[in-house]
Amino acid sequence: MTDIVSASWVADQGADLRIVDVRDGWEYDGLGHLPGAVNVPFDEFRTGSGGEGMLPSDDEWAALLSEAGIDADSEILAYDDHHGVFAARFLVTAELLGHDPERLHLLDGDFSSWQLERETESEAPDVEPTEYGVSPPETTPLVDAETVADAADDPDAVLVDTREDEEYAAGHIPGAVLLDWRDLVDDETRGILPREDALAVLESAGIVPEKRIVLYCNTARRISHTYVVLRHLGFEDVDFYEGSLTEWEEENRPLETDESE
Incomplete structure (x- = not known):
């Protein structure tokens, strides 16, 4: 991982x-x-x-x-x-x-x-080009919109919106909990929170290792950080909705707002 x-x-x-x-x-x-x-x-x-x-x-x-x-x-x-x-x-x-x-x-x-x-450099290194070969894996954490929709009703899953509070309030996938990806970041060190602190933040949102975690944001940038952090912390079952809200809204799927809940 x-x-x-x-x-x-x-x-x-x-x-x-x-x-x-x-x-x-x-x-x-x-x-x-x-x-x-x-x-x-x-x-x-x-x-x-x-x-x-x-x-x-x-x-x-x-x-x-x-x-x-x-x-x-x-x-x-x-x-x-x-x-x-x-x-x-x-x-x-x-x-x-x-x-x-x-x-x-x-x-x-x-x-x-x-x-x-630590030291930095200003000159780009001399790099010898390679011939990188892409070998798609047999399985990936990618899931589709139907899987995401089903997660909200699955007691063994947690659907997680990693955007900001205001974005979540304006419209999110029904049943999703909010976890701003930055809640796992220490502003002083600019790295992730210490392990126990990070786990406490996650648990407060109902995100625990025993559950299947399904992540989305707008365009899959912010969930990338949360995905890496969760895997680093030992979460084994983490789904990644690459289409995120961009695809969800293109398919005219429903959204909840703070007022509609």
């Missing part, structure tokens, strides 16, 4: 770790980046042109990773400067398109927290 690793862990790794910075190019070039990091901007792998939801096609993904010098066996660390939410999307994309999740790592914290205590 994708894990969340400390800055110290990253610093101790050798050159075999492929570090991916998913910020915009101007940030990567102008503000500096982690030593050895390559730049794969978020917008480049959020195409929605060939895969499900906002996922890139197999060919688009293979071209991006090949250019970045990543192959199918690479250990990958991703980071951003937004508490990890954009980097988590990169890693979830990699998992859904067949990269071994045991080789995927999210930096605990982000670029801002890294640069407070």
Whole structure:
């Protein structure tokens, strides 16, 4: 499973770790980046042109990773400067398109927290392109709208909306509980909450390891972070609604508001 690793862990790794910075190019070039990091901007792998939801096609993904010098066996660390939410999307994309999740790592914290205590670089590394091959896995956590609709009535499942309070109040999938993805983030460290604190936040929303957890947001960006955190905490049964509210509303499915409940 994708894990969340400390800055110290990253610093101790050798050159075999492929570090991916998913910020915009101007940030990567102008503000500096982690030593050895390559730049794969978020917008480049959020195409929605060939895969499900906002996922890139197999060919688009293979071209991006090949250019970045990543192959199918690479250990990958991703980071951003937004508490990890954009980097988590990169890693979830990699998992859904067949990269071994045991080789995927999210930096605990982000670029801002890294640069407070550790060195950065301004020059892009020399990268030898590879021929990355996409091998879609036999099973994935992806679920469709019908599965999501059924989850609200399943006593063994919890349907989770990871957006902000105001968005949830304005309209959410019937039966969903609210968990703003940022509730699992420590604003001071810019990483995830300590384990026991994170589990307490989740339990307060009825999200416990014994249940099947079904995640959605608007376009599957924010649920990527929550998915990675849940898996890191040991949750084994986590479903991922890639279509999220974008697809749900396109299909004219019902929404609840605070007034309608």
